[in-house]
Amino acid sequence: MHSKTLEVAVGFFMLAGLASLIVLALNVSGLTFSNAKESYTVYASFENIGGLTARSKVTVAGVAVGRVVGITLDKDEFAGIVEMEIESDFSGFTTDTTAAILTAGLLGEKYIGLISGADDEYLVEGDMIVDTQSALVLEELIGQFLFNKVNE
Amino acid sequence: MITRLRIIGKSGLDWLSVCGRSGVFIAHSLGGVPNLRKGMPLLLKQLYAVGVLSLPIIVVSGLFIGMVMSLQGYSILVDYGSEQAVGQMVSLSLVRELGPVVTALLFAGRAGSSLTAEIGLMKATEQITSLEMLGVDPLRYVMAPRLLAGFIALPLLTMIFNVVGIWGGSLVAVDWLGVYGGSFWANMQAATDFRVDVVNGIVKSVAFAFVVTWIAVFQGHDLTPTSEGIGRATTKTVVYSSLAVLSLDFILTAVMFGDF
Numbered sequence: 001m002h003s004k005t006l007e008v009a010v011g012f013f014m015l016a017g018l019a020s021l022i023v024l025a026l027n028v029s030g031l032t033f034s035n036a037k038e039s040y041t042v043y044a045s046f047e048n049i050g051g052l053t054a055r056s057k058v059t060v061a062g063v064a065v066g067r068v069v070g071i072t073l074d075k076d077e078f079a080g081i082v083e084m085e086i087e088s089d090f091s092g093f094t095t096d097t098t099a100a101i102l103t104a105g106l107l108g109e110k111y112i113g114l115i116s117g118a119d120d121e122y123l124v125e126g127d128m129i130v131d132t133q134s135a136l137v138l139e140e141l142i143g144q145f146l147f148n149k150v151n152e
Numbered sequence: 153m154i155t156r157l158r159i160i161g162k163s164g165l166d167w168l169s170v171c172g173r174s175g176v177f178i179a180h181s182l183g184g185v186p187n188l189r190k191g192m193p194l195l196l197k198q199l200y201a202v203g204v205l206s207l208p209i210i211v212v213s214g215l216f217i218g219m220v221m222s223l224q225g226y227s228i229l230v231d232y233g234s235e236q237a238v239g240q241m242v243s244l245s246l247v248r249e250l251g252p253v254v255t256a257l258l259f260a261g262r263a264g265s266s267l268t269a270e271i272g273l274m275k276a277t278e279q280i281t282s283l284e285m286l287g288v289d290p291l292r293y294v295m296a297p298r299l300l301a302g303f304i305a306l307p308l309l310t311m312i313f314n315v316v317g318i319w320g321g322s323l324v325a326v327d328w329l330g331v332y333g334g335s336f337w338a339n340m341q342a343a344t345d346f347r348v349d350v351v352n353g354i355v356k357s358v359a360f361a362f363v364v365t366w367i368a369v370f371q372g373h374d375l376t377p378t379s380e381g382i383g384r385a386t387t388k389t390v391v392y393s394s395l396a397v398l399s400l401d402f403i404l405t406a407v408m409f410g411d412f
Contacts (some may be wrong), residue, residue, distance in 0.1 A: 003193070006196060006197065006200050007196060009200055009204045010196050010199045010200050010203065010204060012204075013199065013200075013203045013204045013207065013305075013308065014199075014308065016207075016308070016312055017307070017308025017309070017311055017312060018308075020308075020311035020312045020314065020315040021311050021354075023315045024247065024311060024314055024315060024346075024350050025346055025350065027337075027341075028243050028247065028314075028315075028318055028340060028341065028344050028350070029247075029341060029344040029345060029346040029349065029350050030340075030341030030342070030344070030346075055345070
C-alpha cells in the first residue's frame with residue numbers, strides 16, 4: 001500500500017465521519033445555527049397539566065411560537081406552573097391571553113395553545129397567564145358523563 | 153474439599169491479576185508524551201486497517217438495518233394510521249441504541265479479532281521480543297497506535313452507520329411505501345434532540361470504542377504464543393467485547409435516558 005493512497009483513504013474516512021455528524025445534527029435532529037433566538041419567559045398556572053412535558057410546543061393558531069421549558073408545582077394552591085419560552089418575534093400577546101392544554105390527535109402529544117385577547121397591555125418577561133384551561137383527562141370526562149346519566 | 157477451595161481461590165487470583173495486567177498495559181501504552189512526528193504514520197496505517205477497511209461491512213449493515221426497521225415499523229404503525237411516525241422510530245432507535253451497539257459488535261468481529269490475531273502472531277513469531285531487543289518499546293510502537301486508531305475509528309463508524317441507516321429507512325418508507333416525506337422528516341426532527349439523543353449516542357460509541365479496542369489489543373498482548381492460544385484469544389476478544397458492549401449499553405442507557 002502506497003503511503004499516499006493510504007493517507008487519502010484515511011482522510012476520506014475522517015471526512016465521511018465528520019460529514020455524518022453534520023447530517024445527524026442538521027438533518028436528523030433539526031439543529032439550527034440560529035439557535036440563540038431571542039425569547040421571553042411567561043408562566044401559566046393550570047389546575048391539571050395532564051401529561052404535558054418539557055420541550056412540548058407552544059402554539060398560536062396551530063403555529064409553533066415557543067416551547068415549554070419547565071413544569072413546577074405551586075405548593076400553596078396545588079396548581080401546575082408551566083414555564084414557557086416564547087420567541088421575541090411573537091410579542092403581541094395581550095395580558096388577557098388564554099392558554100389551553102391541547103392534544104394533537106386523539107392520543108397524540110400534549111401542547112399548549114394560546115389565544116390572544118383584546119387588552120391594551122402586552123405580556124412581558126415573567127408575566128403569568130391566569131386564564132387557563134386544563135388538560136382533558138379522559139377518566140374525569142367519563143366520570144362526569146356517567147354522573148349526568150345517573151342524574152337524568 | 154481443600155483442593156476445590158484452592159481452585160476457586162486460584163481462579164479468583166488469576167482473574168484479578170489479568171485485570172491488573174490489563175490496567176498496567178493500557179497505562180503504559182498510552183501514558184507519556186506521544187511523539188507526533190514518529191507516531192502519525194503508524195496511527196494512519198492502523199486507522200486504515202481498522203477504520204477504512206471496516207467501512208463496507210458498516211455501510212451495508214447500516215443500510216439493511218435501517219431498511220428493515222422502516223419496513224417493520226411501517227407494517228405495525230400503518231394499522232394505527234400513524235405511519236409518519238416511522239421517521240422518529242427509525243432515527244431514535246438508531247441514534248440512541250442500535251447505531252452504537254451494532255457498530256461496536258461488528259467492529260469487535262471485524263477489527264477487534266484481527267487486532268488480536270495480528271498482535272498474537274507477532275508475539276508467537278517473537279517479533280515483539282526482537283523489538284524489545286532493538287530497544288524499541290513494543291507498547292508504544294505496536295500497541296499504542298492500534299489502541300488510538302480504535303478509539304478514533306469506532307465513533308466515526310457509528311456516525312456513518314447512523315446516517316446510512318436513516319437514509320435506508322427513508323428510502324423504504326418514503327420512496328417505496330409512500331409515507332409523506334415532509335412529515336417523515338419533520339417528525340424525526342421534532343423527536344430527535346441533538347444534545348440528548350445524538351450526543352449521548354456518540355458518548356456511548358466512545359465508551360464502546362475504548363472497551364472493545366482495549367479488550368482486543370490486550371488479548372493479543374496477553375495470549376499464550378501458540379497457534380491454539382491465538383485461536384482462543386481471538387474467540388475471547390469477540391465474546392468478551394460483545395458481552396461488555398451489551399452490558400455497558402444497559403448501564404449507559406439507564407444513566408442517560410432513565411429517570412433515576
